[in-house]
Amino acid sequence: MPNARPKTRESHPETARDRLIAAAVESFAAKGFHGTTTRDIASAAGMSPAALYVHYASKEELLYQISRSGHDVTLRLLREGAASSDDPMEQLLAAVRGFTTYHARGHTSARIVNYELSALSAEHYEEIRAIRRTINQQMRRIVEAGVAAGVFHTPNPRMTALALLSLGVDLARWYRDDGEWSDQEIADHYCELALRIVGARP
Amino acid sequence: MPNARPKTRESHPETARDRLIAAAVESFAAKGFHGTTTRDIASAAGMSPAALYVHYASKEELLYQISRSGHDVTLRLLREGAASSDDPMEQLLAAVRGFTTYHARGHTSARIVNYELSALSAEHYEEIRAIRRTINQQMRRIVEAGVAAGVFHTPNPRMTALALLSLGVDLARWYRDDGEWSDQEIADHYCELALRIVGARP
Numbered sequence A, B: 001m002p003n004a005r006p007k008t009r010e011s012h013p014e015t016a017r018d019r020l021i022a023a024a025v026e027s028f029a030a031k032g033f034h035g036t037t038t039r040d041i042a043s044a045a046g047m048s049p050a051a052l053y054v055h056y057a058s059k060e061e062l063l064y065q066i067s068r069s070g071h072d073v074t075l076r077l078l079r080e081g082a083a084s085s086d087d088p089m090e091q092l093l094a095a096v097r098g099f100t101t102y103h104a105r106g107h108t109s110a111r112i113v114n115y116e117l118s119a120l121s122a123e124h125y126e127e128i129r130a131i132r133r134t135i136n137q138q139m140r141r142i143v144e145a146g147v148a149a150g151v152f153h154t155p156n157p158r159m160t161a162l163a164l165l166s167l168g169v170d171l172a173r174w175y176r177d178d179g180e181w182s183d184q185e186i187a188d189h190y191c192e193l194a195l196r197i198v199g200a201r202p
Helices: A009-013 A013-031 A039-046 A049-055 A059-083 A090-107 A107-115 A123-149 A159-175 A185-198 B007-010 B013-031 B038-044 B050-054 B058-085 B088-105 B109-116 B123-149 B157-174 B183-197
Strands: none
Touching: A009 B050, A009 B058, A009 B088, A013 A039, A013 A049, A013 A059, A013 A107, A039 A059, A059 A090, A059 A107, A059 A123, A090 A123, A090 A159, A090 B183, A107 A159, A107 B109, A107 B123, A123 A159, A123 B007, A159 B038, A159 B157, A159 B183, A185 B007, A185 B157, B013 B038, B013 B050, B013 B058, B013 B109, B013 B157, B038 B050, B058 B088, B058 B109, B058 B123, B088 B109, B088 B183, B109 B157, B123 B157
């Protein structure tokens, strides 16, 4: 019931901010960052362009918030995976399960986060790149820990970690909400693939 | 020497078309499809907007040609891989090597082809989707042939084939021309990962 949206929500700052983020995700997904105007976003959120600027300085600021939030969650999921056990195999499984499930469920925003990176300002791009490096490092540390413990076998832990992340990132491209597999079925299979990729031997 | 471009090239239709494609790839990569105007593309090709329309009906027509060409090459590489041997393992290695190398070397156009799919007209989108289904089928057939021959071991050949393609597709996102690995080093490692992913046992 988009027409029945109560006026009072406008006056709640957090709700207005969240609505603008949701509207920006929807608009960027439909028309790309460069093809979207702040008017499109404000309109999709049921607000005036002037009201949008109360909350966000620019369209780029919205993209940055979406990107920052997506990368923060991704890094947190990998860190939680690493902290979940002392066993590198369990760490890998938890990290891959979290990363895979997030990219399936959040495929729309994940695509924006990964495809519109070059639209960020130079300063924001550097900030996000730093988080991406930390994400790569976090996955690499799990792989290296397994190699050091003698349970994983790979000649190139760094490239192997990038490949593991690629499986999740590209899932956001092909995953469909009405597809033949649930996110859990994909996560189960991807956990098995991850063990194969790192050459895990119990 | 962009300023020394000879005038005579304008009069050669194939060259003008190729230049417009190269200019479109450059412009879409920099500003996204929706953020690029036909004027941007014509200008990057050193032509007038009117001259562009002699060769392509619209900006979407340029995106379609880039997308069609990229998908045709990708499908051809997989078919060549499948035709290269009767041994599913050799087929897989040839297919993965071709697919990986193409996505590394052609990372700029590969990103456009994969990220701007929703900007195609409904008719062109359906045509490209059909090629993508054939690409997925081709990789799946290789995996299924290996399973049938008892040399590959995977409970889900269909999802496994998508994962194999994901490694190549997402390589276009993270590959850098000045990165630490050559496309050949990545192809070598990805061939090894592909054998692990399908559970290959000689």
